[in-house]
Amino acid sequence: MVMLVVAFVSFSLFNFVGDPINNMVGEETSDEERAEIREILGLNDPVIAQFTRFVINASQGEFGISYQLRRPVSELISERLPATLELVIISALIALVLGTLLGVYTGIKRKGFLSDTILAVSLLGVSLPTFVIGILFIYLFAVILGILPSFGRGEVVDLGFWSTGFLTISGIKAIILPSVTLSLFQMTYIIRLVRAEMMEILQTDYIKFARARGINEKSIHYKHALKNGLIPVITIAGINIGTLIAFSIITETVFQWPGMGFLFIQAVKFVDIPIMSAYLVFIAFVFVMINFIVDILYYFIDPRIRVKTEAVSG
Amino acid sequence: MKIKNLCKLILTLLFVFGFSSAWAANTIKWSMKGDSLTLDPHAQNEGPTTMVSRQIYEALVTRGIDMSIGPQLATDWKATNPTTWVFNLRTDVTFHNGDKMTSEDVVFSLLRAQQPTSDFKEYISTITSVKALDDYSVEIQTRDPNPILLNQLSNIFVMSKKWASENFAVVPQNWDAGQETFSATNAMGTGPFEITLREPNTKTIFKKNKKWWGTVEHNIDEIQLLPIANAATRVAALLSGEIDIVTDAPVQDLDRIASSGAHKVISVEQMRTIFLGMDQAADQLRSGNTGDNPFKKKEVRQAFYQAIDIEAIKEKVMRGLSSPAGIITFPGVTGYTKALDERLPYDVAAAKQLLADAGYPDGFDIELRCPNDRYVNDEAICTAVVGMLGKIGVNVSLNAQTKSKHFKELKDDQGDFYMLGWGVPTLDSHYVFHYLYESGASWNKVNFSDATVDAAIRVMEGEVDLDKRNAAIAEAWKIVRDNIAYLPLHHQVISWASKRTVDVPIRPNNEPLFRFSNKRF
Numbered sequence: 001m002v003m004l005v006v007a008f009v010s011f012s013l014f015n016f017v018g019d020p021i022n023n024m025v026g027e028e029t030s031d032e033e034r035a036e037i038r039e040i041l042g043l044n045d046p047v048i049a050q051f052t053r054f055v056i057n058a059s060q061g062e063f064g065i066s067y068q069l070r071r072p073v074s075e076l077i078s079e080r081l082p083a084t085l086e087l088v089i090i091s092a093l094i095a096l097v098l099g100t101l102l103g104v105y106t107g108i109k110r111k112g113f114l115s116d117t118i119l120a121v122s123l124l125g126v127s128l129p130t131f132v133i134g135i136l137f138i139y140l141f142a143v144i145l146g147i148l149p150s151f152g153r154g155e156v157v158d159l160g161f162w163s164t165g166f167l168t169i170s171g172i173k174a175i176i177l178p179s180v181t182l183s184l185f186q187m188t189y190i191i192r193l194v195r196a197e198m199m200e201i202l203q204t205d206y207i208k209f210a211r212a213r214g215i216n217e218k219s220i221h222y223k224h225a226l227k228n229g230l231i232p233v234i235t236i237a238g239i240n241i242g243t244l245i246a247f248s249i250i251t252e253t254v255f256q257w258p259g260m261g262f263l264f265i266q267a268v269k270f271v272d273i274p275i276m277s278a279y280l281v282f283i284a285f286v287f288v289m290i291n292f293i294v295d296i297l298y299y300f301i302d303p304r305i306r307v308k309t310e311a312v313s314g
Numbered sequence: 315m316k317i318k319n320l321c322k323l324i325l326t327l328l329f330v331f332g333f334s335s336a337w338a339a340n341t342i343k344w345s346m347k348g349d350s351l352t353l354d355p356h357a358q359n360e361g362p363t364t365m366v367s368r369q370i371y372e373a374l375v376t377r378g379i380d381m382s383i384g385p386q387l388a389t390d391w392k393a394t395n396p397t398t399w400v401f402n403l404r405t406d407v408t409f410h411n412g413d414k415m416t417s418e419d420v421v422f423s424l425l426r427a428q429q430p431t432s433d434f435k436e437y438i439s440t441i442t443s444v445k446a447l448d449d450y451s452v453e454i455q456t457r458d459p460n461p462i463l464l465n466q467l468s469n470i471f472v473m474s475k476k477w478a479s480e481n482f483a484v485v486p487q488n489w490d491a492g493q494e495t496f497s498a499t500n501a502m503g504t505g506p507f508e509i510t511l512r513e514p515n516t517k518t519i520f521k522k523n524k525k526w527w528g529t530v531e532h533n534i535d536e537i538q539l540l541p542i543a544n545a546a547t548r549v550a551a552l553l554s555g556e557i558d559i560v561t562d563a564p565v566q567d568l569d570r571i572a573s574s575g576a577h578k579v580i581s582v583e584q585m586r587t588i589f590l591g592m593d594q595a596a597d598q599l600r601s602g603n604t605g606d607n608p609f610k611k612k613e614v615r616q617a618f619y620q621a622i623d624i625e626a627i628k629e630k631v632m633r634g635l636s637s638p639a640g641i642i643t644f645p646g647v648t649g650y651t652k653a654l655d656e657r658l659p660y661d662v663a664a665a666k667q668l669l670a671d672a673g674y675p676d677g678f679d680i681e682l683r684c685p686n687d688r689y690v691n692d693e694a695i696c697t698a699v700v701g702m703l704g705k706i707g708v709n710v711s712l713n714a715q716t717k718s719k720h721f722k723e724l725k726d727d728q729g730d731f732y733m734l735g736w737g738v739p740t741l742d743s744h745y746v747f748h749y750l751y752e753s754g755a756s757w758n759k760v761n762f763s764d765a766t767v768d769a770a771i772r773v774m775e776g777e778v779d780l781d782k783r784n785a786a787i788a789e790a791w792k793i794v795r796d797n798i799a800y801l802p803l804h805h806q807v808i809s810w811a812s813k814r815t816v817d818v819p820i821r822p823n824n825e826p827l828f829r830f831s832n833k834r835f
Contacts, residue, residue, distance in 0.1 A: 150551045256541070
């Protein structure tokens with residue numbers, strides 16, 4: 001249902017964003033030829049017909065041929081997917097791991113120089129726009145220090161259906177700046193969320209009793225407190241992965257990262273409707289899947305949900 | 315033992331890193347905003363696309379660094395009668411795969427460029443037949459005597475007939491949504507470089523063609539084209555040393571780049587003029603408030619012209635990098651003269667008076683349409699124009715949008731007052747008149763129409779007597795200039811930024827010729 005609505009919105013919006021024909025032909029193409037091309041591409045058919053054609057094709061993974069690049073869209077997307085996914089996975093990992101650790105630290109040590117610094121810097125991470133952060137990083141690490149590349153993915157290794165940048169030194173160097181840039185705003189949310197959770201949980205009775213029992217602090221912090229505080233974090237993290245894929249458009253453009261976000265921006269510039277529609281549908285699909293997975297994860301993490309379900313069924 | 319391991323480690327590192335740099339080929343890393351759209355040499359008549367094709371494909375004749383026409387695949391030619399030309403070809407040319415080039419390939423390529431799906435067919439629409447006289451000579455017939463045939467042929471690339479037939483690329487890339495041609499992602503030309511890797515929008519690698527027929531005047535083994543869309547990143551990559559040359563350095567960063575000891579900036583007037591169009595035929599302005607069309611009166615058009623302070627635009631908006639213009643074409647085009655390029659003086663008082671004389675003492679409203687991602691600082695120029703016209707009482711609302719929408723709406727006759735830029739690949743005035751001044755021409759959205767000019771255009775097309783032709787061109791320019799059909803702004807200036815150790819001669823058509831480039835260590 002969600003998918004159909006998104007498909008319809010993405011499809012109909014794109015009939016009003018400019019003329020793809022103008023970008024495909026040179027200045028000298030006559031008006032008759034432009035009309036002919038319109039006819040061949042089916043742009044003159046009624047909207048319903050175009051949309052139905054689109055939906056039928058899309059459900060079979062067939063999104064047509066890109067107007068600008070003149071290659072099948074499904075091929076373009078599968079080529080670019082590994083780049084975006086690698087970037088998003090690393091960013092998500094950095095945000096989650098670093099965010100959680102720092103969140104726990106600032107939750108435990110509520111006042112203190114390091115704590116305050118971490119919180120202040122994280123605030124910067126969420127207030128500065130991604131492209132500003134990206135360009136600042138490029139300037140610092142590529143131009144001034146010259147230790148990391150300013151653009152591109154480095155050398156990638158082709159593993160059949162996946163191309164990875166993890167197996168080469170240049171690939172690893174290339175993913176550092178973009179993934180850190182992309183992870184910053186999410187990291188801030190996680191730090192603050194975990195911190196709030198930790199502060200709240202550390203006040204609860206069962207923590208007090210655990211301390212009374214003599215369990216060591218480290219175990220209390222991580223095994224008892226953190227685990228219980230993870231639920232909201234997982235929710236946010238789940239939704240944020242979807243946002244990461246969306247924000248990757250900006251990061252990919254700044255770093256010339258050959259992923260799907262970059263493909264999408266080029267498509268918008270050239271009014272490449274097949275790519276734009278396919279991308280929107282794909283993103284909607286990703287969001288739907290992530291929410292689904294998050295719901296399932298709840299079941300496993302929160303014993304209360306499990307108990308409730310068993311009580312209901314039992 | 316520890317020391318032994320340390321030694322092994324150091325040796326390994328030296329081995330790995332040493333090898334990677336010491337014996338590296340002389341590579342030039344080239345970047346620009348966009349990428350070539352296709353490797354098919356006849357499919358897309360577009361800037362970056364031709365820039366790439368120019369390194370790997372060649373034509374019968376070509377323009378040198380100084381833009382003059384000279385032989386390339388043809389050695390000499392003559393017109394045996396006004397509508398027939400015979401070209402003699404080089405006998406020592408081979409394609410990148412080793413096949414010899416013969417007249418068959420030339421005939422095939424010219425005919426291919428005339429196919430319905432070719433974007434170059436308008437260039438050579440006057441050619442009626444091409445045939446091989448023997449293995450190394452070709453006869454071309456034109457419908458009428460064509461004085462600019464050579465100019466046109468310089469942009470028609472020769473590809474291998476055998477290779478095209480074997481790879482189903484006999485027809486230029488087709489619109490039909492079923493096919494993606496081999497020629498879009500692969501190339502088979504005769505040029506000084508050949509493409510060994512092609513990843514659109516990421517990386518294209520050109521390797522030196524060791525079998526090239528010409529005299530090698532460069533010292534490059536490899537070119538890597540690495541497009542970077544984001545302007546700031548592109549400049550950063552240049553400054554950090556990851557890129558050797560950027561052929562579209564953003565104007566606002568030129569000072570920064572020039573101040574770097576390791577880099578340099580070179581500029582040249584580009585073969586492109588930017589101007590504003592004023593619809594003089596509509597009965598009523600689409601965006602006006604006077605109920606009529608002020609642009610019908612020449613005084614109004616002149617008032618607008620004299621209200622523009624082009625020096626201010628040059629200094630503040632273009633950072634000094636533009637060349638104020640008096641006509642809408644540039645030096646180097648047949649028919650251009652310095653006298654024609656003299657602007658009317660900037661005079662706000664005179665402009666106000668002209669408006670009052672025309673019956674609009676309080677000015678009027680109008681919309682100005684501009685692209686925001688096509689020409690250098692296009693939107694900024696238009697914003698400046700809005701302010702300047704405000705001084706004479708004209709209230710301009712600016713509509714700046716992406717080029718795909720701007721040009722579409724212009725072609726749909728939606729512009730009262732708009733910005734346009736025009737380059738002239740044939741370096742001949744006919745190209746300008748045929749598209750911008752001829753009655754009903756496809757880009758003549760000011761709707762200018764004059765029978766004398768139309769007649770002159772016909773003379774430009776068919777007259778081989780140079781004196782008569784030049785007279786017709788001069789007469790046409792005089793008429794359109796007096797009419798103030800368009801409001802000329804400036805000739806664009808392009809700047810290339812590169813490392814100091816890299817020398818690539820800059821050319822007014824913004825096309826680098828890497829076969830003349832040099833990289834020192």
